[in-house]
Amino acid sequence: MSIANGLTVAKFGGTSVADYDAMHRCADIIINNPATKVVVVSASSGVTNKLVALTQATTTSEQSKLLIKQIASIQYQILDRLGHPSEVAAKIDAVISHISVLAERLVLSRSKAVMDEMLSQGEMCSSVFFAAVLREKGAAAAAFDVRQVMRTDSHHGRAEPQIESIAQLAEEHLAPLLSSQVIVTQGFIGADEEGATTTLGRGGSDYSAALLAEALRATAVEIWTDVAGIYTTDPRLAPNAKPIAEISFNEAAEMATFGAKVLHPATILPAVRQKIQVFVGSSWTPEQGGTWIRHQVSDEPVYRAVAVRRDQTLLNLHSLQMLHAQGFLAQTFATLAKHKISVDLITTSEVNVALTLDKTGSDSSGHGLLSESLLQELSQHCRVRVEDGLALVAVIGNRIASTAGVCRRVFEVLEPHNVRMICQGASPHNLCVLVEEAQAADVIRALHENLFES
Ligand SMILES: Nc1ncnc2c1ncn2[C@@H]1O[C@H](COP(=O)(O)OP(=O)(O)O)[C@@H](O)[C@H]1O
Numbered sequence: 001m002s003i004a005n006g007l008t009v010a011k012f013g014g015t016s017v018a019d020y021d022a023m024h025r026c027a028d029i030i031i032n033n034p035a036t037k038v039v040v041v042s043a044s045s046g047v048t049n050k051l052v053a054l055t056q057a058t059t060t061s062e063q064s065k066l067l068i069k070q071i072a073s074i075q076y077q078i079l080d081r082l083g084h085p086s087e088v089a090a091k092i093d094a095v096i097s098h099i100s101v102l103a104e105r106l107v108l109s110r111s112k113a114v115m116d117e118m119l120s121q122g123e124m125c126s127s128v129f130f131a132a133v134l135r136e137k138g139a140a141a142a143a144f145d146v147r148q149v150m151r152t153d154s155h156h157g158r159a160e161p162q163i164e165s166i167a168q169l170a171e172e173h174l175a176p177l178l179s180s181q182v183i184v185t186q187g188f189i190g191a192d193e194e195g196a197t198t199t200l201g202r203g204g205s206d207y208s209a210a211l212l213a214e215a216l217r218a219t220a221v222e223i224w225t226d227v228a229g230i231y232t233t234d235p236r237l238a239p240n241a242k243p244i245a246e247i248s249f250n251e252a253a254e255m256a257t258f259g260a261k262v263l264h265p266a267t268i269l270p271a272v273r274q275k276i277q278v279f280v281g282s283s284w285t286p287e288q289g290g291t292w293i294r295h296q297v298s299d300e301p302v303y304r305a306v307a308v309r310r311d312q313t314l315l316n317l318h319s320l321q322m323l324h325a326q327g328f329l330a331q332t333f334a335t336l337a338k339h340k341i342s343v344d345l346i347t348t349s350e351v352n353v354a355l356t357l358d359k360t361g362s363d364s365s366g367h368g369l370l371s372e373s374l375l376q377e378l379s380q381h382c383r384v385r386v387e388d389g390l391a392l393v394a395v396i397g398n399r400i401a402s403t404a405g406v407c408r409r410v411f412e413v414l415e416p417h418n419v420r421m422i423c424q425g426a427s428p429h430n431l432c433v434l435v436e437e438a439q440a441a442d443v444i445r446a447l448h449e450n451l452f453e454s
């Protein structure tokens with residue numbers, strides 16, 4: 001197949017490939033849509049968390065053994081249900097042994113490259129299994145190592161994809177395979193120029209699917225998960241949350257950035273660049289439909305959704321140098337940039353700057369963003385105070401900054417809560433408040449009730 005027209009790339013998240021039965025359901029979705037030629041899978045639910053735990057310095061050798069046993073149990077339960085397990089058994093055995101070898105190597109040297117190699121093993125298993133399940137159902141399908149095409153830089157844990165190289169490599173190695181079969185490949189992982197395995201950051205499989213869709217000039221990306229689309233808020237937090245039939249790229253990007261876990265924030269970028277439509281639906285109930293994310297939508301309401309991003313850090317910088325002076329902010333931002341930290345929200349007063357840090361697509365290693373060396377460097381030119389245990393709650397919609405009455409409706413329900421920081425005005429699409437993490441669920445429910453249920 002030359003690079004395809006009408007091609008769909010479908011991605012299945014961890015819960016959708018959690019076990020054999022889940023994979024079976026997903027295989028039907030693929031078989032029912034002949035346009036789907038590329039399938040991107042995440043690791044089976046829970047596997048990546050266990051692999052991350054295996055890379056932590058604090059994990060004892062006893063704990064490591066238990067973790068490897070638990071990972072093996074998840075994978076062998078899938079293998080045992082396959083019609084022809086012998087076709088793939090050797091590959092799965094090899095992955096499980098490789099995990100043990102990598103765990104031993106990490107005891108000797110805490111190399112970030114080895115950590116990424118470890119984190120990639122879950123996706124290696126699920127892609128082999130998913131292709132086998134498709135074949136079992138009569139489809140022509142093969143597993144494909146995405147590292148042949150997903151070229152990234154060498155920033156392990158949060159590697160940057162190299163868009164042009166990916167397009168070239170996909171044209172050369174992936175497109176020719178699509179005429180005769182469905183290709184099942186791994187999300188979340190890539191490889192640098194030397195061939196070392198890299199990862200795109202936690203939750204990065206959605207991003208992988210969008211990048212492959214861009215490289216193959218696909219017309220649609222489907223994100224199959226455990227909810228029937230993007231809702232007005234996380235349905236686990238507010239049972240009255242409603243599914244959204246259609247949403248614009250801008251709104252969806254804001255939702256993903258502000259914590260709607262259903263979509264990785266970077267997914268939208270390749271889709272926007274190539275005007276690829278994105279669909280989000282439930283692999284459990286595909287007949288229910290889901291959300292289409294499009295360039296243009298028929299309805300752009302003032303209130304679209306509320307989202308929450310937990311585990312926020314507020315950095316408060318105090319310096320008398322700021323008083324009637326120039327350059328303090330430039331110096332601060334240069335230091336943050338040097339440490340590869342991007343700032344999310346910011347408010348300033350005469351002698352203080354308060355900012356929250358952008359943990360979007362956070363590092364796969366699970367390490368915090370604030371290193372000792374960064375704090376030391378900042379302390380050289382200001383007094384630094386760090387507050388943790390906060391959550392960012394965002395009201396997302398359209399014309400937020402130019403519609404009268406938005407603030408009243410938001411703040412009337414915030415009365416019982418201490419609002420640590422407010423940001424509004426820069427974007428027409430959001431109004432954000434920083435609250436104590438323990439109160440975030442109540443704040444979300446109260447906002448949802450006021451904005452969407454009355
Ligand atoms: N606005 C929202 N709409 C739908 N789901 C949301 C929203 N915000 C958060 N979520 C959560 O996202 C989850 C799906 O994302 P995730 O667990 O990463 O799935 P997957 O493993 O398929 O990638 C849902 O179960 C839901 O709890």
Ligand SMILES: N[C@@H](CC(=O)OP(=O)(O)O)C(=O)O
Nearest residue numbers: 013014042048202203204205
């Ligand atoms: N397995 C990876 C990548 C991923 O995107 O997973 P999921 O689709 O289950 O969120 C992770 O857990 O981060």
